[in-house]
Amino acid sequence: MTPHADPHDSTPRTPLAAAVVAEAVRRIEAAGPLDDQAELRQAFHAQPTRAAQVLARAWLLGQRLGLPAGLARWRHLGGWVVLGLAVAVALAGLGVARGVLAPDGGINAVAAFVGLLGLHALTLLAWLLGLAWSLSGRGGGAGGWSLGRLALGLAARLPLDRGPHALTLLRAFSGLVQRQRLWPWLTGALSHAIWTLALALTLGALAFGFAFHAYRLSWETTILSADFFQRFVQLTGRLPAALGFPVPDASAVQRVGQAGASAGADAAVQRAWAWWLMGCVAVYGVLPRALLAALSFWRWRAGLARLSQVDMADPYVHRIVQRLDALEPPPEVIDPEHRPDRAPAPPALPPGAPGTLAVIGFELPPELDWPPPGLPAASGPAPRIAGGAREREQALGRLMAARPASLLLVCHAPSSPDRGTARFLREAAFQAGRSALLLIAAQSGEGAPVPEAAARRWRDWLQAEDLPGVALLDSVAAADDWVASLDV
Amino acid sequence: MSEPALRIAIVGHTNAGKTSLLRTLTRQVDFGQVSNRPGTTRHAEAIDLRLDGQVAVRFIDTPGLEDSVALLDFLGTLEGDSRPERVRAFLRGPEARAAFEQEAKVLRTLLEQADAAMLVIDTREPVLPKYRAEIETLTWCARPVMPVLNFVRDAASRRGDWHRALEESNLHARVEFDVVAPFHGAERALYGDLATLLPARRQQLAGIVDALALQERERRQAACRVVAAGLIDVAAMRRALPADDFADELKQKAFVRAFQDDVRRHARRAVDDLLAVFAFRPDDAELAEIPQLAGRWEDDLFNPEVLKDAGKRLGLGAVIGAGVGAVADVALAGLSLGAATTLGATLGGAASGGWRPLWRKLENRLHGVQELTVEDPVLLLLADHLATLARALAQRGHAAQDRLRVRGAAAGGGGLDDGLRACVRELAPARGHPEWERGTSAGASDADRQELESALARRLEERFTRDG
Numbered sequence: 001m002t003p004h005a006d007p008h009d010s011t012p013r014t015p016l017a018a019a020v021v022a023e024a025v026r027r028i029e030a031a032g033p034l035d036d037q038a039e040l041r042q043a044f045h046a047q048p049t050r051a052a053q054v055l056a057r058a059w060l061l062g063q064r065l066g067l068p069a070g071l072a073r074w075r076h077l078g079g080w081v082v083l084g085l086a087v088a089v090a091l092a093g094l095g096v097a098r099g100v101l102a103p104d105g106g107i108n109a110v111a112a113f114v115g116l117l118g119l120h121a122l123t124l125l126a127w128l129l130g131l132a133w134s135l136s137g138r139g140g141g142a143g144g145w146s147l148g149r150l151a152l153g154l155a156a157r158l159p160l161d162r163g164p165h166a167l168t169l170l171r172a173f174s175g176l177v178q179r180q181r182l183w184p185w186l187t188g189a190l191s192h193a194i195w196t197l198a199l200a201l202t203l204g205a206l207a208f209g210f211a212f213h214a215y216r217l218s219w220e221t222t223i224l225s226a227d228f229f230q231r232f233v234q235l236t237g238r239l240p241a242a243l244g245f246p247v248p249d250a251s252a253v254q255r256v257g258q259a260g261a262s263a264g265a266d267a268a269v270q271r272a273w274a275w276w277l278m279g280c281v282a283v284y285g286v287l288p289r290a291l292l293a294a295l296s297f298w299r300w301r302a303g304l305a306r307l308s309q310v311d312m313a314d315p316y317v318h319r320i321v322q323r324l325d326a327l328e329p330p331p332e333v334i335d336p337e338h339r340p341d342r343a344p345a346p347p348a349l350p351p352g353a354p355g356t357l358a359v360i361g362f363e364l365p366p367e368l369d370w371p372p373p374g375l376p377a378a379s380g381p382a383p384r385i386a387g388g389a390r391e392r393e394q395a396l397g398r399l400m401a402a403r404p405a406s407l408l409l410v411c412h413a414p415s416s417p418d419r420g421t422a423r424f425l426r427e428a429a430f431q432a433g434r435s436a437l438l439l440i441a442a443q444s445g446e447g448a449p450v451p452e453a454a455a456r457r458w459r460d461w462l463q464a465e466d467l468p469g470v471a472l473l474d475s476v477a478a479a480d481d482w483v484a485s486l487d488v
Numbered sequence: 489m490s491e492p493a494l495r496i497a498i499v500g501h502t503n504a505g506k507t508s509l510l511r512t513l514t515r516q517v518d519f520g521q522v523s524n525r526p527g528t529t530r531h532a533e534a535i536d537l538r539l540d541g542q543v544a545v546r547f548i549d550t551p552g553l554e555d556s557v558a559l560l561d562f563l564g565t566l567e568g569d570s571r572p573e574r575v576r577a578f579l580r581g582p583e584a585r586a587a588f589e590q591e592a593k594v595l596r597t598l599l600e601q602a603d604a605a606m607l608v609i610d611t612r613e614p615v616l617p618k619y620r621a622e623i624e625t626l627t628w629c630a631r632p633v634m635p636v637l638n639f640v641r642d643a644a645s646r647r648g649d650w651h652r653a654l655e656e657s658n659l660h661a662r663v664e665f666d667v668v669a670p671f672h673g674a675e676r677a678l679y680g681d682l683a684t685l686l687p688a689r690r691q692q693l694a695g696i697v698d699a700l701a702l703q704e705r706e707r708r709q710a711a712c713r714v715v716a717a718g719l720i721d722v723a724a725m726r727r728a729l730p731a732d733d734f735a736d737e738l739k740q741k742a743f744v745r746a747f748q749d750d751v752r753r754h755a756r757r758a759v760d761d762l763l764a765v766f767a768f769r770p771d772d773a774e775l776a777e778i779p780q781l782a783g784r785w786e787d788d789l790f791n792p793e794v795l796k797d798a799g800k801r802l803g804l805g806a807v808i809g810a811g812v813g814a815v816a817d818v819a820l821a822g823l824s825l826g827a828a829t830t831l832g833a834t835l836g837g838a839a840s841g842g843w844r845p846l847w848r849k850l851e852n853r854l855h856g857v858q859e860l861t862v863e864d865p866v867l868l869l870l871a872d873h874l875a876t877l878a879r880a881l882a883q884r885g886h887a888a889q890d891r892l893r894v895r896g897a898a899a900g901g902g903g904l905d906d907g908l909r910a911c912v913r914e915l916a917p918a919r920g921h922p923e924w925e926r927g928t929s930a931g932a933s934d935a936d937r938q939e940l941e942s943a944l945a946r947r948l949e950e951r952f953t954r955d956g
Contacts, residue, residue: 030926050540178935313709315717318765328538331519334548334601335532335593338585365614388617389561414644416503416610418554419590420618 013059013068015308021067022058023172024165026316034061040320044327051310054320070169078155085151086194093198097205101215109217109256109273110229113236116202116281120195124288127191131184151190182303188296192289199285203278210274217273218256229253233276240279247279248272355379357483358404358432360395362424363387364412365442372410372440374476376483379404392424399431407432408479413439413450417461429470436471437462438479449475491692493536493543496682497597497631500608501622502552505638508667509608510535510547513675515767519549532593539699544692548602550594556622559591563628571628575599595629604632604686606678607659608667611637611645615653623657632685635662636678661685675700704882708952709945710765711878716944717926718758719871720937722751722862723915726922729858747860751870754925758874766881861919864912871908875948882952907951914944 043056100112237247252269361384370384385391429435455474537545568574584592683690733739
């Protein structure tokens with residue numbers, strides 16, 4: 001590892017480079033996360049969307065690890081390898097052309113055709129098979145053997161000046177390309193471009209030779225018939241002829257064959273033969289390779305757009321997105337709590353008639369029986385109120401008139417106590433000698449106490465609401481005891 | 489989204505679940521304070537729903553309207569040409585800072601800072617006058633109010649009463665949303681129905697619905713990939729035991745135990761990753777009651793009885809209990825020591841993974857080295873548990889503190905395993921690639937492993953969407 005290889009790495013951030021670096025960082029992080037606090041923050045502030053932020057984070061981390069530089073080096077190397085291969089293939093092409101253009105001036109036209117286009121046709125076939133194989137969804141990998149594949153393999157294996165993460169980068173690149181099924185197009189773009197160059201050079205050499213030297217084109221055979229050559233020339237010449245290349249006619253083919261190279265056939269026939277050969281190289285060699293190179297390049301460019309998309313359903317990306325989310329400003333309190341000072345409780349009134357008990361059911365659900373069985377009998381009526389303003393007033397008015405020694409307020413245990421309840425309890429308790437809150441619930445059987453959790457909630461609430469003088473009773477039996485406790 | 493973010497006040501009675509609703513809607517487990525204690529939230533707090541980093545909705549959590557009866561009474565005594573004017577007069581007055589401080593926060597938020605309100609209602613409560621007063625007070629602010637009926641799945645829910653009460657208050661739109669265990673699609677309905685109250689924002693809300701659906705799908709896919717990766721890890725596990733150690737019973741036992749621990753480690757890693765995918769914390773105490781998180785099931789993975797059962801469900805009934813080697817397997821609790829099944833799997837794997845595994849296998853045979861791998865029933869159990877957990881987490885609200893309905897592994901019966909059985913079968917190539925196990929070598933990022941992982945994840949997702 002070379003920490004801080006070059007923090008201000010100026011390698012251009014192309015979509016492909018970004019995707020490869022992101023994939024490499026991901027592979028490095030498979031062994032354990034990198035410390036990315038600073039990078040995460042920087043990416044968060046620099047980019048608008050999560051996908052862009054994820055890529056930016058990876059790029060920043062990659063810069064710290066020197067990945068873009070490694071990628072650039074690798075790319076540079078790749079460029080040289082492609083160039084070297086192109087030169088080699090071009091030399092081979094020239095060699096083929098020179099081989100065809102023999103110094104003695106005699107050319108076997110049909111053998112020259114096979115020599116010029118044979119290897120090209122075989123490799124093209126291999127590439128097409130590889131493409132079909134890869135597009136059928138099987139393998140998905142190599143895309144067959146091709147010059148492009150060779151170029152990439154060579155660039156990967158050259159031991160020149162490797163960075164610490166060269167292998168990771170390479171695997172990231174190939175993994176990425178494979179996942180998008182872009183291998184055939186990448187290797188295709190490279191190999192077709194090289195072949196186009198080579199065949200164009202061959203064509204140039206042929207044109208030069210035919211332009212400035214006198215050649216005698218003929219055909220020879222031991223086992224084939226003249227008709228074969230006639231048909232061959234006719235068939236192969238059809239496409240070039242459509243593009244305006246002259247093609248030797250049937251009689252010319254017969255004549256050249258019968259007379260042999262020595263006959264010194266007329267110049268027009270020789271010219272037609274030369275044009276036919278060049279036309280074939282152009283139409284069956286340069287043209288398809290150039291078209292396929294363009295197609296591959298176009299598919300590769302289109303694939304690049306997919307390559308730079310971030311897979312948001314990836315658990316790894318998901319985790320980073322969550323950490324980016326965590327960088328968002330936390331929820332903000334926009335209206336903070338001000339607890340008003342509670343008004344001091346007014347002085348207690350003198351207690352009312354001893355031994356009297358008032359019972360009020362407060363905000364009870366309708367299905368509860370009222371009064372609950374076993375409840376101590378009240379001295380007067382025991383109202384049950386739902387909590388409306390008028391009911392509250394009436395109940396308070398009655399309390400004020402009766403001034404009971406004890407007040408029992410019955411509430412529904414599972415409900416949440418609130419400040420409305422507190423207000424009523426406070427006002428009611430003020431009118432009584434002592435007060436208690438009895439909790440009942442539909443579920444708890446007759447006389448059984450309500451669940452402890454509910455009781456605790458109400459108890460805590462009494463404390464918080466500053467009502468400690470109010471006793472909390474969790475069962476009707478407890479209420480009995482509480483009422484009796486004063487009588488004794 | 490160029491339009492300003494939607495602002496929605498979350499209002500409701502104390503303890504109705506306002507903060508819980510926000511946790512679930514924003515998927516933030518640690519927002520605010522959720523508890524049974526009444527009046528837990530006492531301030532107004534803004535929390536943003538961000539979609540891809542952009543604020544889409546700004547929710548404002550408010551305290552409960554606790555003293556609504558007295559407040560409505562008080563509002564009635566105030567001067568003003570219209571009801572909102574009276575509310576404004578109240579907010580300017582001294583009581584807004586004294587007796588009704590908490591209520592004033594709610595009304596102020598609604599009047600000044602929100603486009604609409606979501607009124608959270610605990611439907612287990614009877615429709616008491618205080619709730620009617622609360623609803624009426626809210627309508628005085630002249631803002632659209634969307635009632636959100638909470639706890640509708642509770643046995644004590646009185647949703648019928650509430651429907652009536654809301655209609656009587658002229659609130660005809662409503663949405664049922666259990667904040668703890670939201671219905672599938674409830675979130676979509678929530679925003680969709682909000683659009684009827686805020687027609688000007690319809691397009692914006694539709695955008696939110698789409699973005700949320702996309703996020704949901706991404707979460708589901710991520711979860712399936714986590715499960716797939718974990719299964720591949722376990723399927724790829726292979727440990728060699730030298731012949732001498734194999735003969736020594738103590739050493740053999742220790743070896744098997746270490747192997748089982750490694751399986752559990754992978755299982756736990758998958759569980760942690762699943763929790764992360766659904767934005768739950770691994771140490772969430774509230775999650776402890778999910779059987780898949782309690783850890784006990786990890787022991788079940790090697791329980792011979794459970795394995796036998798799983799084997800039957802896999803259609804391996806004839807193998808388990810019949811063949812001598814297979815009996816030994818059950819005794820070894822789902823781990824096969826060089827059994828024929830493993831060799832077969834290796835052969836199956838060899839076709840797609842080159843011939844090296846078979847060659848190594850034969851070499852080991854010659855040297856008497858035994859190899860330990862995991863049997864299919866273990867994989868089935870693991871797949872079942874992880875898939876069940878994933879589904880449970882996907883459906884769980886981020887406010888859940890109790891009550892989680894997980895359809896147990898056994899409860900689903902045999903039909904549940906149809907998809908999983910195919911998953912286990914699909915894992916066969918992994919057996920031929922010990923280097924695919926994460927944490928042991930660099931082969932974990934192998935392209936073929938990723939291919940298998942995505943294929944498996946797709947299969948799991950199909951099953952996920954079908955059952956979910």
